[in-house]
Amino acid sequence: MNGKVQPVNAEARISFQRVPEPTLGVARSTERSSALREGAQMNVSGYTDSDIKLFKAVLDASMTESMACGAAIPLDLMTMRLFKAAREGERDPQRLVEAVLGLH
Incomplete structure (x- = not known):
């Protein structure tokens, strides 16, 4: 090769198939933006030690x-x-896990 960019051969193109995104918990960007705005103002005080342990497990x-x-x-x-x-x-x-995954 002489250092010049060679044209792409039209027959050598790769065909890509669109793979469906997983439906489990797929977050739309608007949902995430809304959650982040809410999180900046979210009060997480008032939970017991057992609540916090449950939340970690969830x-x-x-x-x-x-x-x-x-x-x-x-x-x-x-x-x-x-x-x-x-x-x-x-x-x-189980209901908390479902909520976290966006299933309800």
Whole structure:
């Protein structure tokens, strides 16, 4: 080669197929932006030690499940969803995981 850029052969082009995104917890950018704005003002005080232990277990389970399904949910969005559900009084671990994953 003489150092010049060679034209791409039209027959050598690679065909890409659009792979469907995982549906589990796929966050729209508007949802994440909204959650981040809310998080800047979110009050996380008033929880007991057992609440905090539950929340950690829920986040661990949620991260494991989202990674197993191939969904990339940002930790900050998971946390916002967790505290929103907790603020509404939810303490059932399975329901909290579902809320964190955006399943309800």
